Amino acid sequence: MTRTVLAADFGGTHLRAAMVDESGRVLAREERPTPAEATAAIVTDGIISLLRSVGPVEGAGPEAVCIATAGLVDADAGRVILAPNIPGFRNLPLTGPVAEALGMPAFIENDASAAALGEFRFGAGRGMRHLLHATLGTGIGGGLVIDRRLYRGAKGLAGEIGHIVVDPSGPRCNCGSRGCLEAVVSGVAFAHRARRLIAKGRAPLLATIAAGREPAGHDLLAAAQQGETAAEAEIRNGGHMLGLGLGSLVNVLNPDAVTLSGGLLGMGEMLLGPMREAISSLAYGPASGTRVLLSELGDDAGLLGAAAVAFERLEDAGRMG
Ligand SMILES: [Zn+2]
Incomplete structure (x- = not known):
């Protein structure tokens, strides 16, 4: 049985979410316009509800979730420090509420760093x-x-x-x-x-x-x-x-x-x-x-990058555990 994760890509115009397997296949996806001038609470709730709408909740579901966003991110603390496109994202602890709502480990990453890992795992940088x-x-x-x-x-x-x-x-x-x-x-x-x-x-x-x-x-x-x-x-x-x-x-x-x-x-x-x-x-x-x-990842670069980060985080947890 293939392992899966949830991935979200928080862009300036669209918030996209997907369920992705270990080979980088997108199994399900959803997309919404990025909420304009939203408070931190509205943004966080929007992400959670979009992620919920992506995957089947029964059976062996996704094992972790990662959100990629533009801006400065303290990935290890799970906090968005500053996101230029999204005023509500300022010193926002994001992973805690998402992990609690979805019942799985949650991570965030700067979108360009996520894109690098996505390219390495699934795209032109394979091997x-x-x-x-x-x-x-x-x-x-x-x-x-x-x-x-x-x-x-x-x-x-x-x-x-x-x-x-x-x-x-x-x-x-x-x-x-x-x-x-x-x-x-x-x-x-x-x-x-x-x-x-x-x-x-x-x-x-x-x-x-x-x-x-x-x-x-x-x-x-x-x-x-x-x-x-x-x-x-x-x-x-x-x-x-x-x-x-x-x-x-x-x-x-x-x-x-x-x-x-x-x-x-x-x-x-x-x-x-x-x-x-x-x-x-x-x-x-x-x-x-x-x-x-x-x-080689086209429009899915952000989603596959977030998924790659989630898989790397799971592997790190496995090595420690
Ligand atoms: Zn500069």
Whole structure:
């Protein structure tokens, strides 16, 4: 009989939950819009009721539950410290109420760290020993699998690759620093780049595409694909900066592979070509052979990441018990 866990992925727009087996198969799933401007109690109740609606409760059911969420998480204490998308999530003890309501061990994890472990267990990083995973979306996140285990660091912050500085004189980041990877190459950063191009009058096509509204990263891509060289140069520069960040990390960590997920992958070779070139140009010694792979988990990356964390936690408990 295959073992199963419950997994939840708390995103900015949707709360998703699933029952997942050891091979990464999703056996049942449910989804709801993320409650807007909800209190901590409403959010917690919403998660519990969604998780309840997923799985059959009779028989040999799921053995644990893990919730992946954006933001700062104290995974060992089961507490969400700060979640930018969900104001109700602030110093919120989450796992206690969930464990009590569902009658099984409950865990939380930062979504990018969970994604790293999901990729290692079920996706492009299968069979590897050390993995660096980067989530390239509205923001930039990351996770580390070292010696086949999720690495959390001293305070659970490990893997926050969006806040390594690649351009000290670059744009201001949400974290207060200047020129962080996330401030230079991310969905938000590309929207800034697009705005700047339009303001300087250097991208007439882009201005037409985004007429009457704030430009977004996908407008920059559309303009570049239609031949606007200034737009293409911004994307290629973003890819180069991303490669500088990832290449530096590759030299420190010497992973078997770097895996990538997230919406920015839609920019394709325009972003990824310069990124690969920068990674290779930085590679020190044997790091030049480090593979760069795209996620194989698609839309289920968050759910499978949470499930992977639940299975690792169960295995750790088994080893101790
Ligand atoms: Zn930052």
